Amino acid sequence: MSIKVLPPDLAAKIAAGEVVERPASVVKELVENSIDAGSSQITIEIKAGGVEQIKVIDDGHGIASEEVSIAFQRHATSKIDSQEQLDAIATLGFRGEALPSIAAVSRTVITTRQPLNPGGFRLELLWGEPVSSGSQGSPPGTAVEVLDLFGNLPARRKFLKSSSAETSRIQELVSRYALVFPGIRYQLMVDGRVSFTSPGNGVHREALLAVYGPQAATAMLEVHGEDPETGYQVDGFAGAPSLTRANRTYMTFFVNRRWVQSRMLSFAVEEAYIGLLQVKRYPLAALNISIPYEEVDVNSHPSKREVRFREENRVFSTVQRAVRAVLMADSPIPSLASPPESAYPAAVAPSFFPRSAFGGARYGGGMPDYGGGLEGGQADARLPKQPAPPLKVVGQLKLTYIVAEGPAGMFLVDQHAAHERVLFDRIYEKASEQEPQSQPLLELVSVDLSPAQGDTLKTHQEALENYGFQFEPFGDGSYLLRAVPAIFGEGDPAKALLDVLDMTAFEGLVRQKEDVTAASIACHGAIRAGKSLTEPEMVSLLEQLEATPNPHTCPHGRPTMVHFSSNHMEREFGRR
Ligand code: ADP
Ligand code: MG
DSSP: OOOOOOOHHHHHHHHHHHHOSSHHHHHHHHHHHHHHTTOSEEEEEEEGGGTSEEEEEEOSOOOOGGGHHHHTSTTOOSSOOSHHHHHSOOSSOOSSOHHHHHHHTSEEEEEEEOTTSSSEEEEEEETTEEEEEEEEOOOSEEEEEEESTTTTOHHHHHTSOOHHHHHHHHHHHHHHHHHHOTTSEEEEEETTEEEEEOOOSSOHHHHHHHHHHHHHHHTEEEEEEEOTTTOOEEEEEEEOTTOEESSGGGEEEEETTEEEOOHHHHHHHHHHTTTTSOTTOEEOEEEEEEOOGGGEEOOSSTTSOOOEETTHHHHHHHHHHHHHHHHHHOOOOOBOSOOOOSSSOGGGSOTTOOOOSSOOOOOOSSSOOTTTTTTTTOGGGOOOOOOOOOOEEEEEETTTEEEEEETTEEEEEEHHHHHHHHHHHHHHHHHHTTOOOEEEEEEEEEEEOOHHHHHHHHHTHHHHHHTTOEEEEOSTTEEEEEEEEGGGOSSOHHHHHHHHHHHHHHHHTTOOOHHHHHHHHHHHHSOOTTOOOOHHHHHHHHHHHHHSSOTTBOTTSOBSEEEEEHHHHHHHTTOO
8 A cells, every 4th residue: 555644533543542542531531621620519420421411510711702613623721831831741631632522432512611701602513523513601611511422433332341331441441530520510410310529628637538338447547758858748638557458459549639540659559568568469559649740741642641761760769658558657447336327427537547638629710730639748747656556365265366455445356466576576676687586496397399489599599598588509409497487486497488389479479579479488387276375375465465566467467456335335235
């Protein structure tokens, strides 16, 4: 075939494909336009997963009648007009591609009115070509209606998922925007029914409640961190370690309040939870990173989903440290008290959880100020460090749990998890002081390793030695074991090594971290469920647990104790 320039409508369809991948991308672009227009209320209506209809209505500053058709030309934008502005973009949009792209693959109807104008204007386009326009009475703001999406691109439509799957993407998207712009009231209507609303009162915790529900929202910790050198700030929420999910989709990141997807940022958060979460469990987080506009390139992806940082490592460590600091300061004990019932109850904040420090970032009229809202100068809402409560032993239950009484009720402590935590901290501390606590074996023990175990041993040799193992190769997959970690006490040293190798290999697939080795050594050394403990043993275990910095979770992230609050018990017994 000879080389030809594509006809404009075909070129437009191809270009549209980059921006408009699916219904959720249309919603994203339209909502971002509404946010850029300084709206305080955004309503989204979808039908049949967005294919039949998507309508986004806002109360923002609208578009001048004579400029409406320009907005549908490619690269038409009111948001930047120079290279300098492109280098430091403060609005969510800037490419001037969304409206023309959406219009190219749908029937689009826009109605808009600037608040100070008496009348509005309406423009309808079909597959990118204007079909009618003229003045029309309308409320201030803009409504964009997108019908029959991909009606002229049957191939693209075939690639869409079921309408319920497309709907759930849209729900997820809207809720993420509600989290980072709590000053905007969102309403999502799905097939004529209200599916999601956010209060829009600027209180982050209430947005959180609307998105995650009361149980998760109360177990989220407030994060505020700043790197004093770069001034990068991290604000938002991270789940307590007891609150986990089976995948990473519950981590949401914004950079200067632009929703981005970033493996780097997920890793930074996961890193903060090391030693606190079980294998293959992931934390919840909703974090905004504020960084000077010129240090982030938002123009690296057509749908602006990915961003590039000038100082990626600094961003990573700022996020990791901010989250870690909060987790260390407070790992709340899971409580069996029932979650608050009503939607926005005052009781949402238990004592360890001060009400949002984010305060009223509102966006009503004018150009929004993306940079300022989240910081708010109230960083002193840091939570006080919460030591483990002093516990009095009552007895042992099922040879597995220690029943104890504390200041605020009853505690059930898992003896294995508690001992694991104690041992993990001890091994970890000794290892970081380069003082492995070894227990030499009276007789060398030879251990045969499978090729996989041999690989794990070589990969983690330094960590294993640092934690107290001593061994040397003995030819053909065999090793001679000279010493084991002191905490192992008696027991079969060869089996101990094999167990630790297997656990390290299994968990190491997920996180190549030496902590995993320490956790598996602790697990192996810890007393088991089913072992009868004397009262002095229980007292001593609880004392040791209380002395650790993270008494409430074992190194795999399981809780070490469950709390039955006095209030809860009194309610259960009808005493109040
Ligand atoms: P971009 O957002 O990158 O500028 P778009 O194609 O999304 O490009 O929009 C083009 C222009 O139309 C915007 O720059 C803005 O001036 C105007 N516009 C679009 N949507 C709205 C809206 N909801 N309210 C006010 N103005 C809007
Ligand atoms: Mg836009």
